Amino acid sequence: MKFKDSHILTVDQFERKDFEKIIKTSAFMEKALKENDRETLTLLEGNVIATLFYEPSTRTKLSFQSAISRLSGRVISETSIQFSSMYKGETSYDTAQMVSNYADAIIMRHPDDHSVEQFSHGSKVPVINAGDGSHEHPTQALLDLYTIFKEKQSLDNITISFIGDLKYGRTVHSLIKVLLNFENVTFKFISPKSISLPQYILDRVEEHGNVYIETEDLQKGLEKTDVVYMTRIQKERFESQEEYLKYHGVYIIDQSVLKDIDENAIIMHPLPRIGEITQEVDKDPRAKYFDQAANGVFVRMALLTLCLGKIKS
Numbered sequence: 001m002k003f004k005d006s007h008i009l010t011v012d013q014f015e016r017k018d019f020e021k022i023i024k025t026s027a028f029m030e031k032a033l034k035e036n037d038r039e040t041l042t043l044l045e046g047n048v049i050a051t052l053f054y055e056p057s058t059r060t061k062l063s064f065q066s067a068i069s070r071l072s073g074r075v076i077s078e079t080s081i082q083f084s085s086m087y088k089g090e091t092s093y094d095t096a097q098m099v100s101n102y103a104d105a106i107i108m109r110h111p112d113d114h115s116v117e118q119f120s121h122g123s124k125v126p127v128i129n130a131g132d133g134s135h136e137h138p139t140q141a142l143l144d145l146y147t148i149f150k151e152k153q154s155l156d157n158i159t160i161s162f163i164g165d166l167k168y169g170r171t172v173h174s175l176i177k178v179l180l181n182f183e184n185v186t187f188k189f190i191s192p193k194s195i196s197l198p199q200y201i202l203d204r205v206e207e208h209g210n211v212y213i214e215t216e217d218l219q220k221g222l223e224k225t226d227v228v229y230m231t232r233i234q235k236e237r238f239e240s241q242e243e244y245l246k247y248h249g250v251y252i253i254d255q256s257v258l259k260d261i262d263e264n265a266i267i268m269h270p271l272p273r274i275g276e277i278t279q280e281v282d283k284d285p286r287a288k289y290f291d292q293a294a295n296g297v298f299v300r301m302a303l304l305t306l307c308l309g310k311i312k313s
């Protein structure tokens, strides 16, 4: 695809060569930061980027803002729907028209599925989806991909185990779709049946012909896997606290579980963790979740410079 002037709304818009381009550009950004390469680190000089976060966020919001600052751009931001005109009833189309006069790109997180795509119809500048309800989180999937590539040196022939809230976990949905672009990826889906993967994603995996298993058994799901992708139960998507509490704490990776994980595997988590991985696991060399979060800055630097046409796509 052509990155310049494009929105980033779903991972479905990319194909293998686009993922490779993003990985290459992210590595370039990582190196530019390390070497303090001023030419690269001023690519967004004179640009203003709007970050509209209508749902809680720490990593995504701050790593986007950090990426913009590292590239010498400026940020304008909104962090609460209550203080925005949308709260007064302004349509998302009108808000998009307005904000795209104030900024050269817009990064948006919103609690409703497909809302960011809807918003993009009113925008004259690239819109980047930073998470829309339980639908997708494309930029997280891209930083997950970059992390797997850095750690395993390949995206083909891997086995990945997704654990936890596979129903509402948007990062899981996006990453599975991304991995279908690579060869011979085996999936293990570990969750209680009632919060298992949505059927439409399972259908995609089946249509693709990938080998997969669904299980409730953590130990079985961890056997012979290269990547362990743990997730939080998405509390905010449940109808009641009681419903949420049925699942919270069902799967925990602690010291005693580490013996079931291959010695060359990596352990990932999009974070925040709410007890699913205990702190004692952090010192294990397989624990990569904080590196994963750090990679978010490089990947977001890559996406912004590509979408704003600062780097050839």
Ligand code: NCD
Pocket (backbone or CB within 6 Å): 059, 060, 131, 137, 140, 170, 171, 232, 234, 270, 271, 272
């Ligand atoms: C994720 C999200 O917002 O979907 N967080 C993040 O962006 N790293 C995962 C989560 O909230 O559980």
